[in-house]
Amino acid sequence: MDCQEISRNFVNYYTSRSFRSIPPAPMLQKNLPMSYVYSCTPPEPDSDPENPNYMGNKFVRHQTCFRHFDTDAVGKDNQHLSLFEMSGAFHFGQSSREKTISRIWNWATQEMGIDPGRIWVSYFGGGKIPFARDFRTGECVTYLEVAEDRESFLAWRKVGFPQDRLIPLDAEHNFWVENRGKRTASLKCGPTSELFYDLGEDKACGKNCIPGCGCGRFIEFSNNRFITHRLNPRKGNLEKVKNALAETVIGIERISMITGNVPSIWDTPSCKPVMRKIHEFVTCKNEDEVFIRESESVIADHLKALCVLIADGAPAPGRSGRARIVRTLIRKILTRMMLLGIDAEKFFPVIISAVMPEAANQKSLKEKMTAYLENESEVFRNTLKKGSNELEKMISGNQGKSLSASQTFFLKKYRGMPVLLTKKCRVT
Numbered sequence: 001m002d003c004q005e006i007s008r009n010f011v012n013y014y015t016s017r018s019f020r021s022i023p024p025a026p027m028l029q030k031n032l033p034m035s036y037v038y039s040c041t042p043p044e045p046d047s048d049p050e051n052p053n054y055m056g057n058k059f060v061r062h063q064t065c066f067r068h069f070d071t072d073a074v075g076k077d078n079q080h081l082s083l084f085e086m087s088g089a090f091h092f093g094q095s096s097r098e099k100t101i102s103r104i105w106n107w108a109t110q111e112m113g114i115d116p117g118r119i120w121v122s123y124f125g126g127g128k129i130p131f132a133r134d135f136r137t138g139e140c141v142t143y144l145e146v147a148e149d150r151e152s153f154l155a156w157r158k159v160g161f162p163q164d165r166l167i168p169l170d171a172e173h174n175f176w177v178e179n180r181g182k183r184t185a186s187l188k189c190g191p192t193s194e195l196f197y198d199l200g201e202d203k204a205c206g207k208n209c210i211p212g213c214g215c216g217r218f219i220e221f222s223n224n225r226f227i228t229h230r231l232n233p234r235k236g237n238l239e240k241v242k243n244a245l246a247e248t249v250i251g252i253e254r255i256s257m258i259t260g261n262v263p264s265i266w267d268t269p270s271c272k273p274v275m276r277k278i279h280e281f282v283t284c285k286n287e288d289e290v291f292i293r294e295s296e297s298v299i300a301d302h303l304k305a306l307c308v309l310i311a312d313g314a315p316a317p318g319r320s321g322r323a324r325i326v327r328t329l330i331r332k333i334l335t336r337m338m339l340l341g342i343d344a345e346k347f348f349p350v351i352i353s354a355v356m357p358e359a360a361n362q363k364s365l366k367e368k369m370t371a372y373l374e375n376e377s378e379v380f381r382n383t384l385k386k387g388s389n390e391l392e393k394m395i396s397g398n399q400g401k402s403l404s405a406s407q408t409f410f411l412k413k414y415r416g417m418p419v420l421l422t423k424k425c426r427v428t
């Protein structure tokens with residue numbers, strides 16, 4: 001199933017259960033000046049009571065998300081993207097976990113046809129949650145003991161989910177705290193419950209491999225979050241919030257991977273044609289297949305991210321904030337292209353249309369995208385020229401010894417030399 005079919009099905013499923021369909025949030029959020037939308041965020045119905053779109057207490061939306069802090073994970077496993085599609089259903093006020101859980105269970109198994117025998121579920125098994133921090137070190141100094149999320153456990157048992165695949169996990173995995181790790185006056189919080197697809201025991205990293213393990217056996221494809229309480233650091237307790245929220249979000253590409261029964265997110269209908277197109281331009285002969293595939297994944301993901309962000313108003317590459325994120329994406333693409341021997345002049349016009357077909361019809365978007373890429377290529381080339389002079393000096397000064405970690409760090413931090421290029425010593 002492709003991404004559009006999955007998100008359309010999810011939205012229809014929830015609207016037929018009296019959830020109101022609302023438009024996606026813009027990628028550039030005013031309250032996140034350094035970043036972009038990084039999750040399918042719930043609307044704030046109280047903030048605009050006049051707007052008829054936001055009347056009621058149940059909403060469903062589709063959202064494109066970008067996580068700049070996940071860019072290094074792309075290509076390293078079978079399931080991480082930095083730009084991805086999510087859909088979310090949000091129920092404010094009194095909502096039982098039983099209803100939320102039975103809805104997503106029915107959707108996943110009946111609408112998507114995911115084999116119930118392959119699904120595992122995690123829920124909060126009770127334990128310590130951090131709530132007071134030392135403001136100088138940021139380290140947590142006080143913990144609050146919170147009981148097991150029995151309501152979710154019972155709701156899963158009620159839909160017939162077997163206990164041996166219903167896994168209690170700790171607060172790190174299954175207890176959400178607003179602004180975790182930051183000092184704020186009061187923090188909304190609550191337990192979560194995630195759904196995982198099991199690719200098979202033969203993919204396990206060991207005997208103790210369970211959901212939450214990052215080895216690639218389990219694909220997390222949905223999360224349910226129940227924001228019911230607020231941490232009060234002054235009193236050191238949990239208080240009920242007035243407008244509780246029960247939400248369900250799904251990872252669309254991951255569901256496409258599961259329903260298509262393919263081994264990786266790069267083999268899904270939304271990624272495969274682009275990966276194939278990139279491969280046509282690869283000319284290097286002496287790289288191993290795993291590295292080529294990883295680099296192609298980085299190029300595919302980052303180019304799509306760039307296209308979507310630019311279409312939504314991202315600034316030209318620069319030194320700080322969002323501009324810096326744009327610069328980082330472009331430089332990572334260029335680095336991988338160099339290592340794969342891809343000719344930029346022929347590659348860019350073809351690949352922009354492949355990554356985002358709608359860009360081909362929007363002259364201004366295509367021109368802007370090409371201008372950002374070409375201008376940054378020029379700036380990057382100069383950076384690399386200076387960096388490679390420094391690198392050569394270091395190599396001859398080392399008298400046969402390889403570069404030290406601190407030399408590689410210096411080149412990256414102060415000369416803008418990507419570690420991958422320094423390691424391969426293939427700067428051109």
Ligand SMILES: [Zn+2]
Nearest residue numbers: 205209213215
């Ligand atoms: Zn594992």
